[in-house]
Amino acid sequence: MSNTPRTLFDKVWDAHVVRQIEDGPSILFIDRHFIHEVTSPVAFLGLQQRGIGVMFPDRTFATADHNTPTINQHLPVQDPFSANQLKALETNSSKYGISHWGLGNPKNGIVHVVGPENGITLPGMTIVCGDSHTSTHGAFGAIAFGIGTSEVEMVLASQCIMQPKAKKMRIAVDGKIGKGVTPKDVILYIIAKISASGATGYFVEYAGSVFENMSMEGRMTVCNMSIEMGARGGMIAPDETTFNYINGREKAPKGADWDKALAYWKTLKTDEGASFDVELKYDAADIEPMITYGTNPGMGMGISNKIPVAEALGGGQASFEKSLQYMGFQKEDSLIGKKVDYVFIGSCTNGRIEDFRAFASIVKGRKKADNVTAWIVPGSHIVEQQIKEEGILDILTEAGFQLRQPGCSACLAMNDDKIPAGKYAVSTSNRNFEGRQGPGSRTLLASPLVAAAAAVTGVVTDPRDLM
Template sequence: MTAMTLIDKVWNEHVLHQAEGDLLYVDMHLIHEVTSPQPFEGLRQAGRRVRRPDLTVGTADHDVPTSGLDLPLADALAAEQLRLQRENCAEFGVELHPMGSAGQGIVHVIGPEMGLTQPGMTIVCGDSHTATHGAFGAIAFGIGTSQVEHVLATQTVRVDRPKTMSVTLVGAPHADATAKDLALPIIARIGHGGATGHLIEFRGDPVTALTMEGRMTLCNMAIEAGARSGLVAPDETTFAYLKGRDRSPRGELWEQAVAYWRSVRTDDGAAFDREVVVDVTGVGPMVSWGTNPGQSVSVGGAIPSEFPDAQQRAAAESALAYMGLRPGQAISDIPIHTVFIGSCTNGRIDDLRSAARIVDGRSIAESIRAIVVPGSAQTKRRAEEEGLDRIFLDAGFEWRSPGCSMCVGMNGDTVPTGMHSASTSNRNFESRQGPGARTHLVSPETAAATAIAGHLTTPSTLSPIGTH
């Protein structure tokens, strides 16, 4: 029998037809309010129904405000999209977790939390960071509006088969390194867009040592290297995370599921279309300095002054002009105005716990505006039960309701023009967090330390509590 990659195994099991691309069966279709109104209208005009409403789950995330939920939405378009989502899901019989409900949250946070995301599945959503779900050994990717309609109508999607790519991490990272800190040098190594047309399987001891939350962060960031998605083979860590969740199998079905999930892995000797090895020896807290995630350095370092080729030099010059920075400038000298902890990359309960441990007993710098946006209503409840909200509030942070928030610069959750943000989100493109906003991608731990210090720094540099 030919040795197969994890990617090929899952893909092949879901191919229904091969012509003008592969027709894949979709195990789970996740929808949100921004990319679903037009597809539902298309169904309505064609007189079609949703093929598998039981395999379709909706939530509100992009448009929801994270404060003042009892007030009318100031953004008319956001209000309209949320209204259409409620009406469409009711008409077509689709499960919906609307704004303010107990199950609402960022689509890529609630799927794993509920146990909807499972190994060996195909998962699609009208959002590029659907790759997050690949952390469970699922093939998960974003689709366009017309494809959303096709999935609603047929529970299938036609796509070109991507190439396979392995990214193997070797070496021992610094003890302070997080999944975000591993993702940034991977993107720098591959290049922003360097994995275009590929599905990546992340491999190696530094990957398997990550928690599920860390693996989700890593797979979430695969998109920033241009990949269609990222995956990690399921293992005991995966099974422990899923056991007992609302939508996970139970009893005998659980045992059957785990038996299958153990087979969802790359066979020894299987060949990938491309293989990359990234040495993460000594890698510690990282930060982006430019306008794509690949432009990143150590938090304790400086902006590069030399670049390997003319193309990278031109990209750096353009990025530095936008960011208002200069080659050789120390990262610690960059003036930070806003700190954002949240998003589908780093808005989970473990992310909030990690940040709270650093914040506890301290206060944010006077020059800093800092906000925490839990990734879901469930995460918010758990955090409040554990007292994390009080830790953040006592330190001077704003404690918000769940949503995409400052990651996409919605509903007033923006960074002022020309100001710098330390953000746990996934994109630092120009104006991503608001017109003229300057975004630096960091881990929750680095974000928390930065809020306390008033400049980009790591937790290890903070003075002990009670000293000055």
């Protein structure tokens, strides 16, 4: 077997199979398990009902993010149901000896931001969390995917999960990235090409010069949205960029352990001649700043384009029209110049320091548009601190923006950060589903640059015109 060329995915997967059930799933050992307040309480309840404990509490990490306020975090949480979930996470973590970064903890933040920034996420690992955007961690060359609550219980009880091995897809993007094109645009472009279900059943490896030249923050944005085309997860082979990012972080290996780990991590790449079930190739030159016009992330287009007609997409006519009706758009509309009510920058997709740097690069020397309400939400306290230290906060304040406190916020609108019915939000998050950002809300997914351009002009604007 060692002579057969293998993919990065094969190498990491094979190294974690504890047992293979015949005509059934693999039993996969899980190196790191993240939990948060929304999808874990029922799992702990299950353990109690079974009368069993957590097998390896030091392999699970808890952070509160989905349901936390983004202002006045020092005050008691107002909503009793949210407060109850946060309390349950704290109590369960303490009872079973699990590390817990609750509200107010300096390490607190969105699970997929704090894992990597504290060195918990490492190449070659298997990582799960009761959240579909766990695919983010694949940016480090880890197999990382979202699971349901029954599986959270399974991992707590046994540190294993049962999964059939996914098929393999490689998506290569080569060439020169254009002006104003960010990692978010690259992934929105890919999803628009293959649709919101185009990678269902597959684990994706991203390859090619565009990803090789991308920062870790950018790679995380790309892998994060793998799930939005249905993929189980996405991954990128670790390289010097990866190692430099990890080196020195709190929970990363040190000294001799680092050297040993590094030697192994360097083997984590797809062998020459290894086969994929599907291979796709795109040219970076074809990608421009993207924006979505519909109610799934596959309904995206270059910002200078016009909304296509359903027939051209080969999709279901009725679902397409239902979607446009919800959004209040017509086919062949251009979105440039459409009035924007809200701008949200943040989330596990675009809540890292580079995203705020990009946002500030457009905002600098300009003012927030009067008709826009902007929610600027860092992914973690560490990101918040960087925003302050780098002078980004000063730029934002001068332009009339306020910085909020870390959390998932308006990405899923479980807390009070809800876009009102009928209002348009340019959002750097990951989903434009009906009502995702609040009942009746209308979401246009885009990059931090497009969000910034909308925030200062009050309408959908091509950021290249402001650069």
